[in-house]
Amino acid sequence: MDALSLQLPNAVYRTDPMGESIIVLPATCPRGEHSFQQVGCQTRTAGDDLLRVTCGACGDEWTLRLTHGMPKRAELDDEPYPPAS
DSSP, X not given: OOHHHHHSOBOEEEEOTTXXXXXXXXSBOTTSOOBHHHXXXXXXXETTTEEEEEETTTOXXXXXXXXSOOOSEEEEOSTTSOOOX
């Protein structure tokens, strides 16, 4: 793992009542201007340990470190990811 990926935020995970892992993704772009529920987003992995979440409106992206791999399910929630200042 390089120095840059150590500075990136870790992806947040939760476990559902059935014991399955769910990755929690940001619900808005890094600037906090666009809701992914309204404008959409694209996700793609970069190597084995990074996930890029790109805003469908402005193209800004979150880059998150995957600490537990990529689960089959995802949900949106801004609470773990404050907007960039």
